[in-house]
Amino acid sequence: MPRPPQGSPPPPPSPPSIQLSDLVCGALNSGAPCLDPLKCCNIYGLCGTDASYCDAASCAGGPCTASLPPPSPAPPSPPPPKSAPTPVFPGDLGDAKTQYSWLWGRQGELWSPSSRMPDWSYVGYMGNDRAIPNYPATFNVKDYGAKGDGIADDSKAISAAITAASAAAAALGSPSSGMQNEGKAGVAVLLPAGRYKITTFIELQQSNVVVRGEGVDRTVLFFPRSLSSIYGNAMAWSYMGGFLTCRGRRYDSSATQFQLAKLTAAVRKGTRRLPVDSSQAIAVGRWVRLFAVKPLSVSRRALLHADPPAAEPLRVRLQVQPFEGGGSDSVQPGREKVIVQVQPWKQETLQDGGATLQPEQQKPARRLLADTNSSSGTDGVQQPLLCGKPGARQRCRQVTEAMWEWKREAEALGLDQPEDASEAEGSSVGAAATDDGSGEQATAASAQGTMDAYMYGENAVDSGSGPFSGERIRFISRVSAVGPGWIELERPLPYDLRLEWQVAVYSFEHKVQHVGYEKFTVEFTWDVYPAHFSAKGYNAFWFQSCANAWVRNVRIIDADNGAETINCDLITLQNITLEFTKDRGTYNTQYANGHHGLWAASSSLVHFTQFNFKGKFIHDLTLDVWSQECAFSSGKGVDMSLDMHRGGVHNNLWANIDVGLGTRPFQSSGDTQRGSHAAANNTWWGIYASGKPGASLAVPPCNFGPLLNFVGRVAPPFRSDAGIAGPGSPAGTPTTLFPAYCAKVVRWWVEQQRPGATLLPSDLWAAMVQTRQARLGANKG
Structure with a gap:
């Protein structure tokens, strides 16, 4: 329901069902008064008629009491210490069949730029300013000799068609900086209906090129051999590489040739205007990004290099x-x-x-x-290169420079680090630390004042003893205004920025953009998945240092790893089905059929949506290594794990996901040196288990991460009820709606969905995209 402008007369009475604007006003409703003129708007933005709304100490608008009640004729007692009154919250928002969250409301009216939840409306291709393009199919692999009969090896023909398409795309003369040509022109390589046998990896290194089939039931890309069978075991295929790749070039805070300005003062979360040392090189409309050049203290860096x-x-x-x-x-x-x-x-x-x-x-x-x-556990001793089937004497193909780059990038991020054994073997979230729900502060490794300490809620949980040298933040925004000594961003900051972290403004740069794979099936030869870290390299998609790219309308059969992004931004992975012809798992893999299903590492604004897992991976959905502002939404699986793989992942969203049987929704892993599973401001919204209709899912233990948000049908923390103690709900004390799980120290927001009520909006990502203009006044493209 639209809000009345401040000072305007109230609209006609609402229908009998309770409307949001009957309940909120002022601070929660952009300064609007209560709809009912007989109700007072208190200082917390809530409407009511008793003293907690209308007395002089509480009332902010409406028929407030003119003054405090007169004192008693008897000599007054010494006044008690003055304290703020407890905010009064109604039981819920909605009616018997629908429920809205106090973090969002109906149309985002309860959300603010400084909210516990960041704005996720820019997650995905081009920040959702533009739809994924549909390039003309200018090139056909049949014209380059591909047979598509499932017998002939079509690797060279497909590579030749992509090479020709890349030359044509380069001739378009797109800008090399920023968002390049925004996907307004490009070429597609068509694989007509057929079964294409491929025995090498395919790579996109030129912007504006798409590889397209004619549908998952018509075009099949068949890979009869694994990467290890073709290229040997010089690479650790469990966590790197793929047959269908995008490879760009990583530009981080060390690329000072792209640095435009430095922040000259600290700014708070929710801010858009940044004070900078110079704004001369920055124009309105330019896409920029923020890096923290010195997120750690000098003493911490010295320790790392000892x-x-x-x-x-x-x-x-x-x-x-x-x-x-x-x-x-x-x-x-x-x-x-x-x-x-x-x-x-x-x-x-x-x-x-x-x-x-x-x-x-x-x-x-x-x-x-x-x-x-490497992570082989061999102390650096190179094992013999083995290729082909057991007992065969096939020579390995030469490992290419691209593959060595895969290895360097993956290991630079620590993807080769061992995972906690207890977690890998299937416990809910591992036992690396004790439950801190009692209010005891967790042991932390990060020095106070560092960005690591801040991202872990000022060391409310373990912030890790083995931090990465990579980027903690990679915030991207368009510039909306420029002035002397300042710039204004289109997007509000999702975190504080402190001067000692030496935050700088860089131009947004990615060498490879506006590329994608779409409309086909990826099929691997069925093979046993023998052990957690022994994947043979039946890996489908690997995107490294790319932006504004996509995988959509794809089916993947019998994979070790489905799709991964590493050092990527603004990626959409949509309508991906992962399935198996029969079980591949063993006792050593907990009978899971593969390692990672969909995975983002050191990436931002990546959107995984409309996925369908028809079998189990050890880690179905994974966020790793400072991945931030990513979203998984509107997908399902048979028994899903939503894996927070440690390493400082922050400000991410999981929304409207059906976890199937619901036996392991928060099962997470990762190297315990990387800190707790999650850093601050991650949100789980409307997660449910269709295999347990109406059941509540136990949230993870309180040491899982700080400042987390759970909205939906949830049960007490998995390990114990220690988190249920003390004030913490918005009402100040535990209530049915706000049970105050893990309220102390880690400061969770847990909002319970009522039995029989539908949580709206179901997909919070989609709701944020739809309301972006109204909430932010931002350009929608």
Whole structure:
């Protein structure tokens, strides 16, 4: 219902059902008075008629009491200490069949830029300013020799068509900066109906190119071999790489050539205007991003770079990497690739050869080893490259520079770190720390004043002993106004920015944008998934350092990993089905059929929506490594895990997700050195289990993360009821609507959905997109 302007007469009486504007006013309704002229608007923005609304201490508008009651004739007692009155909240918003949250209201009227929830209306392709484009199918793989019969190897023909399309896209002359051409022009490579056998990975490295089929039931991309079978085990396929890729170039805070200005003062969450040292290089309409150059203290950085404790002496050896060549098993002279390998010196590996380094070489070599180690658990010892079926003597194809870049980027983010064993084996959320619901502050590793401490609620929970060197924030916005010494952003900040973090304004830069894969099935040969970290590389999509890209209308069959984004922004993954021809899992994988289903790492504004999991992965949906402002919405699965993989993930949304059987909705994993599972301001909205109609889902333990929001049918924390203590609900004390789970220290907002009532809006992401103009006055494109 529209709000009346401030000072205007109230509208005609509402129908008998209670309307939101009957209940809120003032601070909660943009200054509007109560609709009922007999009701007072109190200082908390609520309408009522008793003293908590109308007396002089509480009333902000309406028929307020003119003055406080006169004192008693008897000599007054010494007055008690003055305290703010407890805000009065009605029981709920809505009626018997519908319910609205106090974090949102009906149309976002209870939301504000400084709300506990950030604005997610920019999550997805082009910030939802423009629809995903439909480029003309200028190139057809059949014209380049593809057969599509499922027998002939069509790898070279498809690659040739993409190369030709990339040349045509480059000739469009799109701008190289900002959002480039905003997807207004491009070309598509068509794979007509058929079954295309592919034995190499496909890569998009040019903006404005799409690979398109003719529908999931008509076009099939068949991969008969895994990445490890083709390229060997030099890569850790459990957490990296894919057959269908987008590869750009990472630009972070070290890319100072794109730095436009520096903040000159601290600003608070919800702010749009930023004080900067210079605004000369910034124009209205330009897309910019914010990086924190120094999120950690100097002493913390010194600790990170300190020499490791005494260890075994290191040695060096040379490895000759084979390539896919002629009929001999030997390496063709002149084509071999020599790798210098550093590894610990151990008695049991002496037979492998290698020279022990001199004492003065140990220190730099040890740092090299720390930088390059893989997650194989072999202390850096390279295992033999094995390709093809067991017992076969097939040569591996040469690992390309693109793959080495996959490895460097993944390991730079710590994706190779081990996961907590108890979590990997299926406990709800692991047992890395004690439940802090009692109010005890959690042990924390981050120094006070650092961005890490702030993102973990000022160390309300464990903030990690092994932090990353990567970006904590990667906020993106269009500039809406510019003045001397300041700029104004279109989007409000979702967090505070402090001067000591040395926040700077950069131009938004991504080399590869406006690319996508759509309308086909990805099918792998069925194979056993043997163990958690032993995936063979049946990996579908891998997007690395790309922006404004998409995967949509795709089916994936028998995959180890479905789709991952790493160092990406403004991505849409829509209408993806993941299924298995039969069970692939074993006891070692908890009988899960794959490792990661859909996964975002070190990414922002990524939207996963309309997904359908017809089988279980160890981690169905995952957020990892400072992923932020991402959203999973309106999807379903047979028994889903919504995995918060540690590493400072903050300001993300999970909305309207059917977790199926509901046995593991918050099961999460990740290396315990990365801190608690979640950093601040993540929201779970309307999560439900169709396999348990009407049942409530136990929220995770209180040490899961700080400042979290749960709105829906929820039960007490999984591990114990310790969080149910003391004030914390908006009403000040636990109530049926606000049970005050984990209210102390970690300051959760838990809002209970009433039995029989439907939570509206069901998809909070969609509601934010629809109301963006009214709430923010922002450009809708």
